[in-house]
Amino acid sequence: MRLEPIANPTLARRIGLPAVALVLTVIAASLLALLAGANPFATLGLIVQGAAGSKFALLETLNRATPLIFTGLAAAVAFRARLWNIGAEAQLYAGAVVTVLLGTGALGLPAPLLLPLLALAAMLAGAAILLGPVLLKTRLGVDEVVTTLLFNFIMLLFVSYLLEGPMKDPMGMGWPKSAALIPEARLPRIVTGLRLHWGFALALLAALAVWVIQTRTTLGYEIRAVGLNAEAARFAGIPVNRVMVKTALLSGGLAALAGFSEVAGLKGNLTLDLSPGFGYAGIIVAMLALLNPLGVILSALFVAGVFVGADSMSRAAAVPTYIADILTATALLTMVLALRLTHARVRWR
Amino acid sequence: MTDRERDGAEVVLRLSGITKRFGALLANDAIGFDLRKGEVIALLGENGAGKTTLMNILFGHYTADEGTVEVFGQPLPPGHPRAALAAGVGMVHQHFTLADNLSVLDNVLLGTRPLFSASLGKAAARTRVNRLAQDFGLAVHPDARVGSLSVGERQRVEILKALYRDARILILDEPTAVLTPQETTALFATLKKAVALGLSIIFISHKLGEVMEISSRVLVLRHGKLVGEVETARTDRHRLAEMMVGAEIAAPKVADRAPGPALLTLKAVDTARRGNAPGLKGVDLDLRAGQIIGLAGVSGNGQSALAALIGGLESPVAGRMELDGGQNADWSPRAAIAAGIARIPEDRHRSGTVADFSLAENAILESYARQPMSRRGWMDWRAADMFARRIIDTYDVRCPGPSARIRLLSGGNMQKLILGRVLEAGPRIILANQPVRGLDIGAVTFVHNRLIAARDAGAAILLISEDLDEVTALSDVIHVIYEGQLSPGFARGTKTPAELGLWMAGQGFGGAHHAA
Known part of the structure; x- marks a missing residue:
């Protein structure tokens, strides 16, 4: 079996193959629903309904998409430079910790000043977390996949320590959680009465900003050159290591914004279950979006919709929510395959 | 064998009406020729003339849009390298396809054995490899690790690989580009032995002296077309050079x-x-x-x-x-x-260009951080585009346009872009x-x-x-x-x-x- 490249794929191919991927994903999910003893059509209907069937459901999906956009952007930015940041989870928690440290009364500022300050501080913390691994990579050639991945566990245990110790809420009835943010440190809701907060708008803005950086600035050009051919970039005088460090700072900062937005927009305090793996899901989001920052918005909405929809479905039908994990994973695999086959034809023997 | 005898010899390979397009580029335009038993034909042409494309079609790496390939009178199914191998066509690529960490013998055997079999039959294989090496003058030790061999020796291993698979037709893509003069002489001796044993050879080269020495017929490709076919004995270097570039060239x-x-x-x-x-x-x-x-x-x-x-x-x-x-x-x-300092790098693929960047993006690789290509960190893509167009015009870079990916260009056109990039800076x-x-x-x-x-x-x-x-x-x-x-x-x-x-x-x- 081998692949023969197609220079100019037809429109039918461009649209058809991703559609086939979607159908395959749905079939896989249907089979699982059947295995669980439920009607697959009803199950899928409930997922769609749960994700977008009502105003409440839709807003819930947007809410869930918010951290995924941030972590998806973090992965997309880093992967573009071939910097494999698998540690968005740690950077997310770093952002959350700093938000709580400064937002629970340490800084008595009005909201319009305090919120940007918290966001900035969170970004710096996330960037700082990634600085170590990237310096180890550029100076000593240490594989950043290993260091960033393992940092996730270090960070999670560190947060666990903080919540049992110095940051434990004295009024928390013994639960491992932090004190609540002061009202000035809370991101207001976009629509009064509904859970959607301004973090979502910030995520859209971040995606746009990343897109502008990648396509319109010298840094974006450098990042792409380093990612595509680091040796040619170095030969041409592009400071490869400096670009790597800048990319890492950007990536870490974006992941940390997920933590800031979850704490300040949704939860109001820090607990150990702040992120159900948003950092890792961000990798899927970025890959599904082919590392395109604007595509990250769409793929984050898709992944969030599947999870929110599956949550709601499992309450109505007796199918476990794990179907959401399988749906997103299948979607990623089939979509990556479909996009590869858009530009190449398979020849058997 | 005299010319007349060769004319009567069996046709081992026949290409007819081979056409291949890559987008708007016509890489091969209705090319057809015969290869007879025991002859060496040279395929001559500029970079981008379509030589490599043609050989890739013959060997099944690409599928032709039109045309057929016949080997020993049997049509070759398009797009099947295995079919080409099985029909007795062997190819020695310009860039070797050997496993450095394996021995010569293992490299030769690689891919010839079923996936699961009790014995590799190495003893018999060793005898056969030694025999082939002796017959064809391919001096190389079967137990040497390929990673420790010189370039010339590796090429011999490639040729041994093809011979071990019973190739009756050998295609050599620019085989002397990497060889010293002494190694080239040895290669030619091998090729002459192969021809004497009834093999047929297609020899792709730019080097006119070698073409004159080794081939019996020369086919000249230009811009994807077969523009000439001459008996080597009835031509000279100068005329071949003219046919290749289409105009007289000056030293x-x-x-x-x-x-x-x-x-x-x-x-x-x-x-x-x-x-x-x-x-x-x-x-x-x-x-x-x-x-x-x-x-x-x-x-x-x-x-x-x-x-x-x-x-x-x-x-x-x-x-x-x-x-x-x-x-x-x-x-x-x-x-x-x-x-x-203008720097023309030794390896234009690895350090001179970014393959998946456009011509424009490659053109500004050294100047992107300065005006007019960028200002305070913001790119000016229009300036980059204009710069690339100027290079394309001034340096005669043949390409679809400044937004085409440089991966699609031939080596010569890539080099012209690099030349333009560094020389335009004065x-x-x-x-x-x-x-x-x-x-x-x-x-x-x-x-x-x-x-x-x-x-x-x-x-x-x-x-x-x-x-x-x-x-x-x-x-x-x-x-x-x-x-x-x-x-x-x-x-x-x-x-x-x-x-x-x-x-x-x-x-x-x-x-x-x-x-x-």
């Missing part, structure tokens, strides 16, 4: 010119070793305005170290490097570019490292003329080449490099090639530091 003419002041000076410079490559040892060198300095030497004697030093990738560990009489404390590629010093390696005659002439024009306009040029003919034709002064040491400069015409050859072999170099 480079270098008029005498008094050199100007030294723009770059090396004084007793040492650089660090890099792996197996020697660093420089006590090198003294002046690059003067309006002068081409040629660097001759056997590959791997410190050429890369000197190129890396002047290109800004490395700094001296001892001695001084002076630009206009002053030392540059912070030496880097960017500092070299800022100092007006450099004072030009570092040309193997500037015409792998290029066809048309592109070679183009590059040489540009270098000579730059010299006449007052640039200082360092030409590094492993081709002694190129060095002697262009250089005002020749230095020989040997194990990191530099010979004294020899003015044009003061040393014969044989004398230079002795220096290249290390004679005349005394001790670690020679007397300058």
